Amino acid sequence: MSKFDNKVVVITGGTSGIGLGTAKAFASKGAAVYITGRRQEALDAAVRAIGGNVTGVRGDMSSLADLDRLYDIVQQSHAQIDVLFVNAGGGELAPLGAITEEHYQSTFDTNVKGVLFTVQKALPVLRDGASIILTSSTTGTAGTANFSVYSASKAAVRNFARSWILDLKDRGIRVNVVSPGLTETAGLNDLFGGGEQAEGVKDFMIGTIPSGRIGRPEDIANAVLFLASEDSSFVNGIELFVDGGMNQI
Incomplete structure (x- = not known):
């Protein structure tokens, strides 16, 4: 019997990259998985790719109405959520001097407002003893040229966990952060310019x-599965870097 059999897992931003890979892992271990995404076509494709007991819910996680609808859908079939992986996020390059209000607002709405209200609106549905995992980034603790707004938003995510473990201690809900380094995703390729340009940047970055x-x-x-499981029951409030050591030197 898998440690995630009959567990209910909600993953925001689950249609590609890290979210999709994590949804596949949970589903393969017997969890009932809910994923979100903004585009119905991508959501449908992800549901087919994941297989198992998975439900796709279209929505923008910076929209409070969409969050309400997500948790209403979960509660139609389940009484509680065991694992909440708050993964939806994104950002674009913009050097200081060229940062617009729109760029700032879009980044912080997705990466900060979205994370805050994804967790807050889940509280009535989360079981006592549940596990929350937030996706931050290695950029949250390192200077990154042309990426300051995104980096600042991810630093905020990391600090949410420090405070929320105090807010939620009476319910035994753990909050941890996973901070990926460079990860092979469509989003990374787009950030690096796509095609041969992206491959060249990645080849260079491997040396670091x-x-x-x-x-x-x-x-x-x-x-994420480790942080979601009872194997990490005494792990609370940490930032777990999964970066091949890049930010540790």
């Missing part, structure tokens, strides 16, 4: 990673 490779979505998924 002690493990000698770019991460894979399943590397992050393994870390």
Whole structure:
């Protein structure tokens, strides 16, 4: 019997990359998985790719109405949520001097407002003793040229966990952070310019990673499953870097 049999797992931003890889991992271990995404076509494709007991819910996690609808759908079939993986996020490059109000607002709405209200609105549905995992980034603790707004938003996510473990201690709900390094996803390729340009940047960046490779979505998924399981029952409030050592040197 798997440790996630009959567990209810909600994953925001589950249609590609890290979210999709993690949803596949939970579903393969017997969990009932709910994923979110903004585009119905991508959501439908992800549900087919994941297989098992998975439900796709279209929505923007920075929209409070969409969050209400997500948790209403979960409660139609389940009384509680065991694991909440708050993974929806994103950002674009913009150097200081070229940052617009729209760029700032979009980044913080998705990466900060969305994370805050995804967790807050889940509280009535989360079981006591549940596990919350937030996706931050190695950029939250390192300076990154042209990426300051995204980096600041991810630093905020990391600090949410420090405070929320105090707010939730009476319910025994753990809150931990996973911070991926460079990970092989469509989002990373787009950020690096796509095609041959992206491959060239990644080849260069590999030289800065002690493990000698770019991460894979399943590397992050393994870390999330650990933080979601009873194997990490005394792990609370940490930031777990899954970066091949890149930010540790």
